[in-house]
Amino acid sequence: MSLNLNDKKAVVAEVSAQVALAQTIVVAEYRGIQVGHLTQLRAKARAEGVYLRVLKNTLARRAVEGTAFADLASSMTGPLIYSISVDAVAAAKVINDFAKTNDKLVVKAGNYAGKQLDKAAVTALASIPSREVLLSQLAGIMKAPVAGFARGLAALSAKKEAEAA
Numbered sequence: 418m419s420l421n422l423n424d425k426k427a428v429v430a431e432v433s434a435q436v437a438l439a440q441t442i443v444v445a446e447y448r449g450i451q452v453g454h455l456t457q458l459r460a461k462a463r464a465e466g467v468y469l470r471v472l473k474n475t476l477a478r479r480a481v482e483g484t485a486f487a488d489l490a491s492s493m494t495g496p497l498i499y500s501i502s503v504d505a506v507a508a509a510k511v512i513n514d515f516a517k518t519n520d521k522l523v524v525k526a527g528n529y530a531g532k533q534l535d536k537a538a539v540t541a542l543a544s545i546p547s548r549e550v551l552l553s554q555l556a557g558i559m560k561a562p563v564a565g566f567a568r569g570l571a572a573l574s575a576k577k578e579a580e581a582a
Contacts, residue, residue, distance in 0.1 A: 425476060432480035435468045435501045441508045442486050443500040443527040444493065444541055447471070452523045458498075458522070462511045468501040485531030492526035504567070505529065506545045550553035 420428065436442070447455065462469035474493040481487050489543075502508035509527060516522045527534035529542060546554070 420473075428472070429479045432470070432472065432477065432499075433503075435533075436480055436484055436486060438503050439468075439504050439508075439541070440505045441503045441527065441529045442481070442489060443508045443512045443534075444489065444497045444525050445500070445512050445516065445517055446495050446523045447498045448521065448523075450519060451454050455498075458511070461515065462500065465507045465511050466502065467507050467511045469498065470501075471496075471498050484526070486528045488531075488533045489526060489528045490514050491553050495525075497525065498522075504548065506542055506547060506551060509539050509543040510547070526566055571579050 450553070459469055463576075472493075475499060477493055477497070477499055478490045481489055498506040498512075500512045502511075509529075512524055513524070516524055524536045525538050526536070527539040534542065
């Protein structure tokens with residue numbers, strides 16, 4: 418379905434608003450994917466807070482024009498699906514995880530905080546744990562010395578009580 422000029426302006430404005438908030442954009446070629454699989458990908462993206470959209474490349478180029486993601490415009494050829502996220506790794510993780518199970522989705526390029534990423538770099542970015550996981554790991558690391566110290570004190574106290582008896 419062809420878009421009129423006002424519709425195109427609305428799409429560019431919507432995507433530009435998402436790009437303005439984004440830390441990461443990942444583009445992937447989706448040629449030959451069944452509608453049911455695309456629906457699953459969209460549901461997964463929605464659950465992860467990722468803006469996922471199939472766009473005309475000319476509209477996507479206009480949306481990233483003048484932003485930190487402008488370098489990505491050179492990779493915008495062919496039928497692409499755009500994954501945009503505020504979270505640094507969510508966009509890469511959603512696309513990369515889906516590409517593992519569906520060989521018709523091919524990661525083409527990405528951009529993280531203004532740095533151009535190739536397919537290998539997108540995969541590496543996707544392997545980084547999410548913010549919540551990193552925070553819980555940090556809390557566990559910080560808690561470990563305190564817990565060990567408390568166990569040591571309890572053992573020392575039990576030893577003193579045994580010697581006194």
